[in-house]
Amino acid sequence: MAASSPSPAIVSSRLVVGMEIHVELATRTKMFTRIANVAHPANFDAPPNALIDPVVLALPGALPVMNRRAVELSVLVGLALGCEISSYATWDRKNYFYPDLPKGYQISQFGAPLCGPGAMEITAHDGSSRRIRINRAHLEEDAGKLGHELPGGHHYAGSLVDYNRAGTPLLEIVTEPDFDHPDDVVTFAQELRTICTFIGATEGDMQRGHMRFEPNINMVLELDTGVTVRTPIVEIKNLNSF
Numbered sequence: 001m002a003a004s005s006p007s008p009a010i011v012s013s014r015l016v017v018g019m020e021i022h023v024e025l026a027t028r029t030k031m032f033t034r035i036a037n038v039a040h041p042a043n044f045d046a047p048p049n050a051l052i053d054p055v056v057l058a059l060p061g062a063l064p065v066m067n068r069r070a071v072e073l074s075v076l077v078g079l080a081l082g083c084e085i086s087s088y089a090t091w092d093r094k095n096y097f098y099p100d101l102p103k104g105y106q107i108s109q110f111g112a113p114l115c116g117p118g119a120m121e122i123t124a125h126d127g128s129s130r131r132i133r134i135n136r137a138h139l140e141e142d143a144g145k146l147g148h149e150l151p152g153g154h155h156y157a158g159s160l161v162d163y164n165r166a167g168t169p170l171l172e173i174v175t176e177p178d179f180d181h182p183d184d185v186v187t188f189a190q191e192l193r194t195i196c197t198f199i200g201a202t203e204g205d206m207q208r209g210h211m212r213f214e215p216n217i218n219m220v221l222e223l224d225t226g227v228t229v230r231t232p233i234v235e236i237k238n239l240n241s242f
Helices: 070-080 184-198
Strands: 010-024 094-096 103-108 118-123 129-141 144-150 159-162 168-174 210-222 227-231
Touching: 010 184, 070 129, 070 168, 070 184, 094 210, 118 184, 184 210
Parallel strands: none
Antiparallel strands: 010 168, 010 210, 094 103, 118 129, 129 168, 144 159, 210 227
16 A cells, blocks of 8 residues: 655745734714713723714714714824725625614714724834835724623623713724734734823724724745645734733
8 A cells, every 4th residue: 555645844934914803992972973972081981882972873863973083093093004094985785794883883984994004113112114015094983892791790690781882982003914923913002002092083092992993914934845835814803911
């Protein structure tokens, strides 16, 4: 019986990471209604479900009105990142069901985002200068927040939803997959937080979820057969620390 051929060996590997960053904007009111915004310092300690109204809940007859200040802050962030600012943008409905989404859809930007391609320079882990390309930055509204407790817990033994965060202006910044070292990802995240807080776009309180990072990770593997293999992309959701 013929011996089976050996499995290909990995000669080298390279990390590939792209980032999605969600920035809660510190406007006084929410994205499409005049109800107070929980991401503004004046409302940090609001009781659960105190900052809701017919627009947040999408009750019949309640129509959204865009928050101009949220657009202005998004443009400031885009300019700080060297992005192309669009003179034309559209709103789209992203339809899905989840308990923290009272509308059953999220108002977002898909085809025509507010901010187009840009770039940000960082000092890489080896001391060199690295250019991180920004694919886009689009404005949308945040969802609510779920609280979970296992059966037999001391408080509510189940899941509760707080809609205070629902409708908060949210700027999503998407990079190209330009990272190949975890230290560079951390440097980028820290510098982006510094930029966004300096221009007053967000309070940047990580424990409150004002900035949430979602790395998209895969590997490029070079085999001894000369074949290059790219592993599937894995997305890690809602990191709020460095």
